[in-house]
Amino acid sequence: MLVTTAITVVRTRSLFAIVMLSGVFSLLSALLLVTLDAVDVAFTEAAVGAGISTVLLLGTLALTSRFERPVRRSPLPPLIVVLVTGAALIYGTMDMPNFGSPEAPAQTHVSPDYIQRSPHEIGVPNIVTGILASYRGYDTLGETAVVFTAGIGVLALIRLLRRRRDGEGNTKEGASLMRHHLILRVVTKLLVGLIMLFALYVQFHGDYSPGGGFQAGVIMAVAFILYGVVFSLDQVQMVLPPWLVHKLVALGVLIYAGTGIYSFFVGFNFLDYSALNPQHPEHGQHYGILLVELGVGITVTGVMVAIYYAFAARPPILSDEEW
Amino acid sequence: MLEEFTWPFIVGHLNYWLFIVLMMTGLYIVVAKGNLVKKIVGLNIFQTSVFMLYISMGKVTGGTAPIFPIDLNIDPDVVYSNPLPHVLILTAIVVGIATTSLGLALIVRIREEYDSIEEERILEIEQAIANAENQRHGQAMGGRAT
CATH class of the missing domain: 1.10.287.3510 (Helix Hairpins)
Structure with a gap:
């Protein structure tokens, strides 16, 4: 099914359909990930791929054009390149261990160690969260910084012109766009609260069940984006003004890095959470993971909402015949 | 093989x-x-x-998602x-x-x-801009380069 969807994407010309298909693709891959035991990953993929990226792609389409023009070049050279690369990769898999084999090199080096040590050292049932926030805390800090940087990049690229056009007011039409969809509005009002509650649950229960800062951040952002789409940008910005979002983006990274810096001020290594409760290192790990995940969650929410604001606030410069 | x-x-x-x-x-x-x-x-x-x-x-194979039971009573099997x-x-x-x-x-x-968001069109425009620049520079140099 995944292959079919991907090939349809190649053949379709309507970009709108392509965006929808890419959402379908993400959802299908999330299902596949569940069967591969990667529940945390599937969770993220579903929230990110089917939720946020579809909205962002649609936002881009609204600002650009809707149909693809056919390419005049011959598709043969790229096809050859792709086939050769594919053949090389398949040749590479010949030495790979069989699928699901417990003797595979990937299964025999560090992972058993993580699985055996994490209950005693960290005391968090979800091993993925334990590794993410504690053993590999540096990586996660780096990744949060990447998300942060990308957010800043988007703002730098497409927020610049906004101030100038602000006064011209396309606020009226935005507000009235969805006024007639009564059911949509009522359902949204109900859902937004629940989505936020779920996000908080995912955030703070990430140590015990699938979830954590990344997923919670994305889900929280979805709540705001949904509200913004159904009502209007102005209304959601009344609840969560852009300046606050921009502060949140920085605050999350600050919480994360601050936890690390605190731990070496009291005489431990950077990001060694035992510092938070030296008598009970396990409890310290627990607090540390919670704090760090909170930082991740805040940054991810902030970046996603900020990106959405940046796209949605941009007045579309579409010529009519393209729609 | x-x-x-x-x-x-x-x-x-x-x-x-x-x-x-x-x-x-x-x-x-x-x-x-x-x-x-x-x-x-x-x-x-x-x-x-x-x-x-x-x-x-x-x-x-036969594995499950890497989450321990909540009370951390780990079954070694x-x-x-x-x-x-x-x-x-x-x-x-x-x-x-x-x-x-x-x-x-x-x-x-x-x-x-x-x-435009089509690669070819963008390249054409780039080409046109580059040509115009060349023309200008050429004229500034005394019209020898075109």
């Missing part, structure tokens, strides 16, 4: 091959198609299939799948969407500058 292709070998490697097919589909979209938004979607497909490749390497790829890919997905949105923002800017 051919005697390696036993039935267990094929079944055991089918997952890698499928993900490679998906990857190549994504790569083909990126290389062959001219529309920038479509290129981004292709890139996403490529990215997702790499994710699935990684996760499938972490799967252990339960096999857990490898949690490490999960961690890597989990963060990679979120970083991926952040970079994707950066790409989309670039597309929006390109569209505003060039009024």
